[in-house]
Amino acid sequence: MLCRAQKTSRRRQDRHQRTRRYFQHRLGNQIPRMFRLTATTVKDAMQSSAPRSDIVVQGWVRTRRDSKTFSFLELNDGSSLRSLQVIAKDSLPNYGEVQKITTGASIAVHGDLVASPGKGQRWELVADRIDIVGRAEDSYPLQKKGHTPEFLREIAHLRPRSNLFGCVFRVRSRLAFAIHTFFQERGFVYVHTPIITASDCEGAGELFRVTAIDPASPPRRADGSIDYTKDFFARCTYLTVSGQLEAEAFACALSKVYTFGPTFRAENSNTSRHASEFWMIEPEMAFCDLQGNMDLAEELVKYLIRDVRENCAEDMELFAKFVDRELLARLDFVLDRQFQRVTYTEAVELLEKSGQKFEFPIGSGLNLQSEHERWLTEKHFKSPVTIFNYPKQIKPFYMRLNDDGKTVTAMDLLVPGIGEIVGGSQREERLEVLEQNMRRHKMNPAEYKWYLDLRRYGSVPHSGFGLGFERMLMFVTGVSNIRDVIPFARTPGSAEF
RNA sequence: UCCAGCGUAGCUCAGUGGUAGAGCGGUCGGCUGUUAACCGAUUGGUCGUAGGUUCGAAUCCUACCGCUGGAGCCA
Numbered sequence: 001m002l003c004r005a006q007k008t009s010r011r012r013q014d015r016h017q018r019t020r021r022y023f024q025h026r027l028g029n030q031i032p033r034m035f036r037l038t039a040t041t042v043k044d045a046m047q048s049s050a051p052r053s054d055i056v057v058q059g060w061v062r063t064r065r066d067s068k069t070f071s072f073l074e075l076n077d078g079s080s081l082r083s084l085q086v087i088a089k090d091s092l093p094n095y096g097e098v099q100k101i102t103t104g105a106s107i108a109v110h111g112d113l114v115a116s117p118g119k120g121q122r123w124e125l126v127a128d129r130i131d132i133v134g135r136a137e138d139s140y141p142l143q144k145k146g147h148t149p150e151f152l153r154e155i156a157h158l159r160p161r162s163n164l165f166g167c168v169f170r171v172r173s174r175l176a177f178a179i180h181t182f183f184q185e186r187g188f189v190y191v192h193t194p195i196i197t198a199s200d201c202e203g204a205g206e207l208f209r210v211t212a213i214d215p216a217s218p219p220r221r222a223d224g225s226i227d228y229t230k231d232f233f234a235r236c237t238y239l240t241v242s243g244q245l246e247a248e249a250f251a252c253a254l255s256k257v258y259t260f261g262p263t264f265r266a267e268n269s270n271t272s273r274h275a276s277e278f279w280m281i282e283p284e285m286a287f288c289d290l291q292g293n294m295d296l297a298e299e300l301v302k303y304l305i306r307d308v309r310e311n312c313a314e315d316m317e318l319f320a321k322f323v324d325r326e327l328l329a330r331l332d333f334v335l336d337r338q339f340q341r342v343t344y345t346e347a348v349e350l351l352e353k354s355g356q357k358f359e360f361p362i363g364s365g366l367n368l369q370s371e372h373e374r375w376l377t378e379k380h381f382k383s384p385v386t387i388f389n390y391p392k393q394i395k396p397f398y399m400r401l402n403d404d405g406k407t408v409t410a411m412d413l414l415v416p417g418i419g420e421i422v423g424g425s426q427r428e429e430r431l432e433v434l435e436q437n438m439r440r441h442k443m444n445p446a447e448y449k450w451y452l453d454l455r456r457y458g459s460v461p462h463s464g465f466g467l468g469f470e471r472m473l474m475f476v477t478g479v480s481n482i483r484d485v486i487p488f489a490r491t492p493g494s495a496e497f
Numbered sequence: 498u499c500c501a502g503c504g505u506a507g508c509u510c511a512g513u514g515g516u517a518g519a520g521c522g523g524u525c526g527g528c529u530g531u532u533a534a535c536c537g538a539u540u541g542g543u544c545g546u547a548g549g550u551u552c553g554a555a556u557c558c559u560a561c562c563g564c565u566g567g568a569g570c571c572a
Contacts, residue, residue: 116530
């Protein structure tokens with residue numbers, strides 16, 4: 001009998017052989033002998049506790065420096081911010097070719113990991129074989145020197161090879177993982193709400209239409225208007241602006257659910273905080289009031305900050321050094337401090353008493369402007385603030401009406417530098433009140449029959465919120481433009497990549 | 498969509514009506530256990546696009562496009 005470790009080891013070997021046979025079959029003998037999916041990552045090599053002989057590392061060359069009898073190559077494979085220094089001696093059979101390697105080229109290196117005699121790194125890889133996998137033409141736009149984010153945005157396909165964007169997208173991955181961990185640990189069920197929907201669920205935001213109709217010859221009604229009953233879904237359909245309504249249906253069955261997926265808004269918004277395609281996290285909890293909702297939102301924000309602080313330390317150091325010098329202090333401050341919580345009315349009073357001159361008026365029934373939110377988070381509280389119980393006329397139909405008849409159980413979580421990062425509410429669970437709200441918002445209750453059914457059959461108090469994934473990522477990285485935390489950003493007039 | 502600013506070499510920028518510039522990068526050579534290496538030479542331009550004013554426009558005017566900051570909408 002094999003023990004478990006032996007079985008795992010054998011399975012791994014089998015898999016490697018299969019992979020290797022596959023590539024040899026596909027590429028014949030052109031592939032380097034050392035080309036293995038099991039290559040050592042730069043990250044593992046750098047973290048090594050002892051010298052290691054006979055390893056393979058593969059990646060992209062950041063820079064090459066020649067010395068008298070050898071070359072230094074800096075090799076990066078994206079496994080971490082850091083690059084591995086490779087020593088290529090002139091005794092290598094293809095040293096002439098190695099000296100032609102330029103920034104951006106891809107190589108595979110076989111050799112021994114040894115303690116580095118130079119300053120600046122603990123380990124270096126002394127190569128006994130270097131395979132040049134793919135050369136880089138001398139027009140390769142990335143230099144060793146820093147580039148502006150604006151320039152890198154124009155080469156979105158190459159920018160993940162830069163230090164800054166490598167860090168951003170490693171943290172993005174970790175943050176997404178942390179979101180799932182947070183909810184899964186707390187017994188939430190992950191629900192995939194539809195991307196294509198028929199309902200303009202919040203009445204908020206312009207929608208992208210989804211259609212299979214030929215724009216050159218659309219089916220028409222007698223009056224000449226386009227007949228969408230002849231369209232693919234036999235009705236008007238759109239890309240989702242929120243999974244909330246569907247999440248409510250699942251919360252009223254599985255109790256605690258969350259969605260995490262793409263969201264689309266066709267707003268002509270040209271700001272550093274808006275994108276046409278972004279990701280949103282929307283938890284929805286049955287038997288949960290506004291207090292529980294706010295508690296969860298604050299707990300989530302803190303959890304996510306703590307997670308990337310602990311698990312992306314090296315990347316976070318880069319942000320602190322090159323993006324925002326106060327980043328780490330601000331994040332730690334947020335972790336240490338109780339989030340502030342005030343009602344809309346209290347917030348308005350604070351603003352009125354502030355003595356501060358604002359461009360826009362403050363007053364009951366008026367929306368808080370960016371400058372007001374900024375004053376509250378950045379000047380007054382100097383910490384995240386949750387504002388709740390807003391006037392009903394400035395909030396959507398589904399929010400629960402308070403007993404005062406004037407305010408609804410809305411809550412916005414504001415953070416310094418970004419503004420609104422979470423928006424949520426307790427939902428109106430009373431059928432009659434919800435129908436009244438809909439009529440007040442000039443909506444036809446008949447078109448929302450399935451949503452109203454949730455109030456007809458076993459209605460329960462329930463709450464939820466939306467957390468903007470990219471805004472959270474901006475907050476934890478200090479990156480100030482949303483286009484720089486999305487791999488291939490979609491904004492008005494821009495979808496090149 | 499609104500307000501303001503910007504658009505000059507691959508990148509970062511100087512050049513305010515009279516011959517198109519620098520640093521970095523690239524290329525070539527030298528030096529060197531180097532670290533955003535160093536030294537020398539060299540390469541590099543439809544001055545965002547289209548009109549207009551002028552003897553003459555990178556420079557002044559108009560429109561459009563793009564980017565940046567702010568506003569609205571929101572996550």
